[in-house]
Amino acid sequence: MALILHQASIALDGRPLIRPFDLAIAAGEIVTLMGPSGSGKSSLLALIAGDLDPPFEGHGQIELDGTTLDTLPPERRNIGRLFQDDLLFPHLTVGENLLFGMPRGDRAVRGKMMEMALKDAGLEGFGNRAPHTLSGGQRARVALMRALLARPAAMLLDEPFNKLDAELRETIRGFVFSHISDRGIPCLLVTHDRADVPEGGRVLAITPQGEVRHD
Amino acid sequence: MRQLAGAALMLLLWALPVLAALAMLLPGAIDGEAWAALLQHPQLWPALALSLFTGSVSALLALLCTLIIAAGFYRSRYWAMLQQVAAAGLALPHLAFAIGFGFLIMPSGLMARILVGGEQPPQWVTTQDPLGLSLVAALVLKEVPFLFAMAWSVLSKGDAAGHLLGQSRAAASLGHGRGSIWLRIVQPQLLKRMAWPLVIVFIYGASAVDMALVIGPTQPPTLAVVVWQDLNDADLAHNARGVAGAMFLTIMLAAVLLLSFSFIALSKRARARFRSAGPSRLGLPKRLAFSLAAMIIAVTLGVTLLLVLMSSAPRWPWPVLLPPNHSLAAWETFHHASAPLWASLGLSLATSLTALALTVAWFETRPPQHDRWLLGLALAALALPQILIVAGQYRLFLLAGLSGTWAGLFLAHLTPVVAYVAIVLAGPYRAFDIRFAKVAQSLKAGPFRMWRLVKAPLLKGPLVMAAAVGFGVSMVQYVPAQMIAAGRIQTLPVEAVTLASGGNRALTAVYALMLALPPLIAFSLAALAGRPRWR
Numbered sequence A: 001m002a003l004i005l006h007q008a009s010i011a012l013d014g015r016p017l018i019r020p021f022d023l024a025i026a027a028g029e030i031v032t033l034m035g036p037s038g039s040g041k042s043s044l045l046a047l048i049a050g051d052l053d054p055p056f057e058g059h060g061q062i063e064l065d066g067t068t069l070d071t072l073p074p075e076r077r078n079i080g081r082l083f084q085d086d087l088l089f090p091h092l093t094v095g096e097n098l099l100f101g102m103p104r105g106d107r108a109v110r111g112k113m114m115e116m117a118l119k120d121a122g123l124e125g126f127g128n129r130a131p132h133t134l135s136g137g138q139r140a141r142v143a144l145m146r147a148l149l150a151r152p153a154a155m156l157l158d159e160p161f162n163k164l165d166a167e168l169r170e171t172i173r174g175f176v177f178s179h180i181s182d183r184g185i186p187c188l189l190v191t192h193d194r195a196d197v198p199e200g201g202r203v204l205a206i207t208p209q210g211e212v213r214h215d
Numbered sequence B: 001m002r003q004l005a006g007a008a009l010m011l012l013l014w015a016l017p018v019l020a021a022l023a024m025l026l027p028g029a030i031d032g033e034a035w036a037a038l039l040q041h042p043q044l045w046p047a048l049a050l051s052l053f054t055g056s057v058s059a060l061l062a063l064l065c066t067l068i069i070a071a072g073f074y075r076s077r078y079w080a081m082l083q084q085v086a087a088a089g090l091a092l093p094h095l096a097f098a099i100g101f102g103f104l105i106m107p108s109g110l111m112a113r114i115l116v117g118g119e120q121p122p123q124w125v126t127t128q129d130p131l132g133l134s135l136v137a138a139l140v141l142k143e144v145p146f147l148f149a150m151a152w153s154v155l156s157k158g159d160a161a162g163h164l165l166g167q168s169r170a171a172a173s174l175g176h177g178r179g180s181i182w183l184r185i186v187q188p189q190l191l192k193r194m195a196w197p198l199v200i201v202f203i204y205g206a207s208a209v210d211m212a213l214v215i216g217p218t219q220p221p222t223l224a225v226v227v228w229q230d231l232n233d234a235d236l237a238h239n240a241r242g243v244a245g246a247m248f249l250t251i252m253l254a255a256v257l258l259l260s261f262s263f264i265a266l267s268k269r270a271r272a273r274f275r276s277a278g279p280s281r282l283g284l285p286k287r288l289a290f291s292l293a294a295m296i297i298a299v300t301l302g303v304t305l306l307l308v309l310m311s312s313a314p315r316w317p318w319p320v321l322l323p324p325n326h327s328l329a330a331w332e333t334f335h336h337a338s339a340p341l342w343a344s345l346g347l348s349l350a351t352s353l354t355a356l357a358l359t360v361a362w363f364e365t366r367p368p369q370h371d372r373w374l375l376g377l378a379l380a381a382l383a384l385p386q387i388l389i390v391a392g393q394y395r396l397f398l399l400a401g402l403s404g405t406w407a408g409l410f411l412a413h414l415t416p417v418v419a420y421v422a423i424v425l426a427g428p429y430r431a432f433d434i435r436f437a438k439v440a441q442s443l444k445a446g447p448f449r450m451w452r453l454v455k456a457p458l459l460k461g462p463l464v465m466a467a468a469v470g471f472g473v474s475m476v477q478y479v480p481a482q483m484i485a486a487g488r489i490q491t492l493p494v495e496a497v498t499l500a501s502g503g504n505r506a507l508t509a510v511y512a513l514m515l516a517l518p519p520l521i522a523f524s525l526a527a528l529a530g531r532p533r534w535r
Helices: A041-049 A094-100 A107-120 A136-149 A166-182 B002-024 B032-039 B044-073 B079-090 B094-105 B110-115 B133-156 B158-173 B178-193 B195-207 B210-215 B223-231 B236-266 B268-275 B286-311 B329-336 B339-365 B368-383 B386-400 B406-430 B434-442 B447-458 B460-475 B479-484 B492-500 B505-529
Strands: A003-012 A015-025 A030-034 A056-064 A079-082 A154-158 A187-190 A203-206 A212-214
Touching: A003 A041, A015 A041, A015 A056, A015 A212, A030 A041, A030 A166, A041 A056, A041 A079, A041 A154, A041 A187, A041 B158, A079 A136, A079 B158, A094 A107, A094 A136, A094 B268, A107 A136, A136 A166, B002 B339, B002 B368, B002 B386, B002 B406, B032 B236, B044 B079, B044 B133, B044 B178, B044 B195, B044 B223, B044 B236, B044 B286, B079 B133, B079 B286, B079 B505, B094 B110, B094 B133, B094 B210, B094 B286, B094 B492, B094 B505, B133 B158, B133 B178, B133 B195, B133 B210, B133 B286, B158 B178, B178 B195, B178 B268, B195 B223, B195 B236, B195 B368, B210 B223, B210 B492, B223 B236, B223 B386, B236 B268, B236 B386, B286 B505, B329 B505, B339 B368, B339 B406, B339 B460, B339 B492, B339 B505, B368 B406, B386 B406, B386 B479, B406 B460, B406 B479, B434 B447, B447 B460, B460 B505, B479 B492, B492 B505
Parallel strands: A030 A187, A030 A203, A079 A154, A154 A187
Antiparallel strands: A003 A015, A003 A056, A203 A212
């Protein structure tokens, strides 16, 4: 599994925001993208996920496991995402949130997988709880499990640790990175905080001129 | 002292007349003779069935159309434009629409001229049909813009709108198509927030008197009309039966709502199973949404144009498509008998400004946690059948010597106007960023100066829009105007309903247009005046 960007670029109202660049993320690799606010980091994730809205305009080719994604709608790209907010669906229980993205199939099997995911996240017995009854850390773990249960071929992380306090941040970071690496999923992480960068991982930075360089 | 004044004013001018009116009905609740007479009324059960049918079917169809249109256009480039179209559709009052819609679908109406033609009009029973289908159609066409405006507000404003957008993106990343995201993520949360508007639409559809009198069935009519006839009867026994009938209708509507909510609660497991069944690539019904929206816009525009044409057509012989000649005779007749217009304009101006003042006084003097009392009573005033409240107010005002007076009419109009103004204003008023007030206070501005120079200009948009909504609501009040004025004060809706049952179509069309024009002007002025200057 590999996520590859060929000459990816983003323009805002016709002016270049991110100039064309190439990137290849290998299976299990977590690449970090940094840059000042408004430099286009989140827009780049939206371009890869397929929901970049006007006035932004994206160009270039995105490939995942040899398949070109450019014309596919977001739901067909098989790319999991974590956002700044956990975005658990408030009208569904924790268990229903986890089942939401899980491929269809035998109900008993899906239920077992859900239970395993809850156990994995240290949330055994939490399946019938409403998301708002969970702590910030618990919600973050459910959000990751929900994304992973959809069996994504790549992951995009849009500052997912931003709203967590320092202590929790480190725990959740380890939890997220280990699960993504263990499954061999290529991942692009956007962050402001250098502490979020995985040990030994590649770091890219967007310059004020819109160029993407290795940091 | 200042804190008590805000609540006292609201209590005295609005809450008490509503609560006392309901209390006045209590003796009627235990009047055995009246209930016995009601239960022996030959039209009771068929009329009840018609009321429940028109109310529930129109509410469900309007909801279905709204959801399809919203699903098809949500996050599209036409989304914002559609909200403006819905707002324009809201400005056309129910009564005016019913009159114009009747002209459109009646056997000699424009639709038959276009579709059928021939020497004689077809033998259709399109208006006042025994099943109330024309009433259902008119209600659906009129309620879709209202429900859409509510849905638009939930989906586009405030924190909830942002959360839904984020959740939609998350759901797409989990493999769900746009149709699946709508059905599993957006719609359930939207419906939760639309419960009250839906209840109001159902109650209105099942208990409307003015629309039912113009376009509804007659043999038998809906229960609201049967009750209305009794309430207006000089015979005291019939009057008491009318009060019992209003209560009976209210109880039946409450029972239907209770059943509906029970059904929703019972289907919880099935809904949960559907939502967590895993990703689906279901698409959106874009074509259907477009067709429905286009149809509703076309009919509404057609009805408006038809009213304009009819108002200047002294005669319009079958089967010609357009009136052969035009005359302003009906407009002149209206001009020479314009007292109802001035009465309606004066009342609407007075009630909307009073409602605005009362509501602002409440928000300024009461803490936000007290709003639930105000908004609870406002929702109850709108969710209870209007004939029930007005029947109580009639008895109350007779006792207080206010029947047939301007003061009585003013208080009766104030009931729905304050309810709407409070509901429209509560959100934006309470969302005012308190830091602006604190800055003003730190610059030595007292409470009044701060309100006049900071708060009012910043809240200008919601304030003028709330006043316009109140004005529009007051303009079209038929039930209180007919009953409380007791024939001594004529207002536009009363005249329009009377004319609709007569043969002067041109004059009826003029009255219908004049019902629509002032609210439309008020909404347009509010939209213009409410635009912030600093952007």
